[in-house]
Amino acid sequence: MKGRMMQVPLLTSDILKNAMQRYPQQQVVSRTNEGTIHRYSYADAYRRSCQLANVLARLGVQRGDRVATLAWNNYRHLELYYGISGYGAVVHTLNARLFAEQLHYIINHAEDGYIFVDAPFVPLLEEVREQIPCVRGFIVNCDAADMPETSLAPLYCYETLLAAENDQFEWPRLEATDASGLCYTSGTTGNPKGVLYDHHSSVLHAMMSGGSQYLDFSERTCVMPVVPMYHVCAWGVPFSAPLYGAKLVLPGPSTDGASLQELIEGESVDKAYAVPTVWLGLHNYLEASGKKIDSLKLVGVGGAASPRALVKLYAERYNVYWMGIWGMTETSPLATAAIPTPQLEQLDPEARYDLQATAGRAMFGVEIGIFDANDDRVPHDGESRGSLRVRGPWVLSSYFKDEGNDNFADGWFDTGDVAVINPEGYLKIVDRSKDVIKSGGEWISSVDLENAALNYEAVNEACVIGARHLKWDERPIMLVTLKQDREYDESELRAALEGRVAKWWMPDAIIVVDELPHTGTGKLRKVELRQQYAEFLINSGS
């Protein structure tokens, strides 16, 4: 028997329309690419998104067409999220940190018809222009006066196009399953793969992740997504913040400690989201400058494991709750979070930090499970490791153009992560399946070793990879970068590792390097390092 309720799909355009009606005066604050502060309201954002939709009609964009963006976190990018998806096209966020060959691969794969580009990224596109014949036009996200000199053509100015259009638009009543967004994974191996979101998944994700089980937004929240809008949709905050009326602070190109501190204090930001290295950078700046971040109450941290030392530091020095989270491009992206619960607050601080440093628990709508090599369930006992799988209405069912479909099994998406889950449901990512070091048939977690190393104060960042070993097949080696103002002594680092990891996990070599390579999203580029150091132990006669 079927219910008798209206089948009214909720669309991304409904989110901004709702914000315009309920929170017309709520502010969107952006740091522009020129470094100035831009400030307007959700009502303004709505009107300009309507103008933008009229621009798309004038450019001849059709429903379902992919329209790309290559932009920092700022108000025009926000308008693009809504204007493009609300119009019925697909907003394809290009990752600004991609290498040229990945960029033109992705643009061609997506068949992008137009690209809306922030001026600083124009040179990136010039480099690949000849390889992307599908692109019919480039719109530079700036005023007419700021238009750069460029060989890109056909070329348009964002503000000139908008100024010519009406600020009313009748948003089409699309279907819930119509595609709304496209984002490619920044894979460290193989070609990037596209994740194609739809309106149903985007709106459900915003409704649930903006609620008290996760980001916990209301009109009283001031939120700053440092995590980029060109990657994992800035955790969906461009949708969830307007849905619940939070003030939105978009930090533009500047994610250094000084720039973030200025925005946090200036705008009274109380929640902010980024990868761990950003928070390390902010801390270093605060230490050096003596400046404050008193308004900040919570940082959400994903993209890499949470270094426990930073969790503790943020709690004890800044009174900031460090909320470990986990998600992927493939999961819209939010899935699990270690939110501040009444139970956590009652714990001894050290026990609480342990849980904050996990990826937390699955929110309603997301189911997680760990599986062994035989596809059997592994118990949630806090000890047993398994391949992490996830399912739910905002998890992808297949990649765009059906690539990489070996990641799916029995209705689950296989994340490629190895994880443990404790009896309370707290998830801990132990490693990427491919980063686990296989030593004599046993697994060594590179992530655990890296976190343990951060307990030695002289270490700035640590990276552990497997190097070939004649007897054990693979053995761990550790690469570290150092803090400038600290004395380093390898034996002290080894002492810091002892007791924190099993004896047989101890790296066969520890190598100090000047810098470590990162992907466009701040992750360690281990593939590259594994190639470089593959024979290190053999060559050094270990």
Add this chain to the structure above:
Amino acid sequence: MKGRMMQVPLLTSDILKNAMQRYPQQQVVSRTNEGTIHRYSYADAYRRSCQLANVLARLGVQRGDRVATLAWNNYRHLELYYGISGYGAVVHTLNARLFAEQLHYIINHAEDGYIFVDAPFVPLLEEVREQIPCVRGFIVNCDAADMPETSLAPLYCYETLLAAENDQFEWPRLEATDASGLCYTSGTTGNPKGVLYDHHSSVLHAMMSGGSQYLDFSERTCVMPVVPMYHVCAWGVPFSAPLYGAKLVLPGPSTDGASLQELIEGESVDKAYAVPTVWLGLHNYLEASGKKIDSLKLVGVGGAASPRALVKLYAERYNVYWMGIWGMTETSPLATAAIPTPQLEQLDPEARYDLQATAGRAMFGVEIGIFDANDDRVPHDGESRGSLRVRGPWVLSSYFKDEGNDNFADGWFDTGDVAVINPEGYLKIVDRSKDVIKSGGEWISSVDLENAALNYEAVNEACVIGARHLKWDERPIMLVTLKQDREYDESELRAALEGRVAKWWMPDAIIVVDELPHTGTGKLRKVELRQQYAEFLINSGS
């Protein structure tokens, strides 16, 4: 172009499963029908709901079958919400305040196969047993020791049935559009009509109404729905509270001031929901007893217009925020609410009370509009009146068995209410379309007159209806009940009305009565009064 996301329907069983995983220790506190306090956890509720689903299988209940409940707000009723709908059957909540002829009409119309009944309602069913041959069995919601003497047959004991079953159940993966619940409108005219909810509408409603735009639940909330689970699903709180982990206090059969005060203080309730008369009763009790309700921060009030005097009283005497809301059985039921916003807090108190006494603003997912007799939109100017229409994914699209389908137009549901909406979106129900008094071609709002009368302290309750008038067609007459301890003088009441309503709205007669008739859901039974007093003015020679 279609997105590529998992089409995973969210089901009511997922809500309680999520609560069992995330909030296993969170409490559900019930006042039993015997007056004692019962206390258990969401984990307990989950296990017993599994047992209940196994009971349904043993009883031969099929997917889509309607299974009725006739029960107060208590833990067994909570288990029935989940056990029946999660099993794939339809939980049909029978209104305990119905008259016998409505009751057997509804049971037959729904074709209920089983009825789960609280012991106090057994006599009600005995009265109609011969008229409801479709019912294959009656389960009394009690322990074996408490089974009542009854002629009802076949008869089962709830606890005996549960005790025989396993506490694990594999919830079926139903479709989002499968029916989950059935509730009949308590129409004051004509036969009741059925609203058939589905899993999609129930879960979306819980996700959104439990968020910061409406009920604003988290693990830190302790919520008491006084509004009955047998009517408008207790505002969906049995779904939204477990979804967000709120402590749930179910007041059972006792909604008098003393019982509610005891639960509020004893359980530290901070949010509670009921019709205005309940809050009047609580206030009267607090005045008489000198007792406190210090934990209470907010009352949500719907089902009838909010008397502004009570809004002010609750703010100034009890420091409780009065949140006017609006919804209907047909809207799942929550649609609009005057939540406490930062903007409201900054208003002058008297201006804030005005807005709190409205029905508030539509939450995301609900669209409201007012229309004139030509189906044209009426402006949202705070002055213009129109027929209120509503649409959204938790609004019905047609009644069960297609009755009353003249309430639908252009994808909207016509509520039968007359309303104004102000430029900020605040909705004010002016009257039921059929309760408006048509005097000389102009409309007089019975509700406005009733609210104005409550400004005179001696008035306990006021009811305004139209009586036939030779010159003006209809003129208002006011029926009032009085407080026992106050002096009443009609000229003082008239003085209280003056300045609050237009001169020509002044009632042609004010009649003191001992009591006023109410519907099963606490609304004034105006149809009855209109018949009784139809010729009052003509007979009295006015």
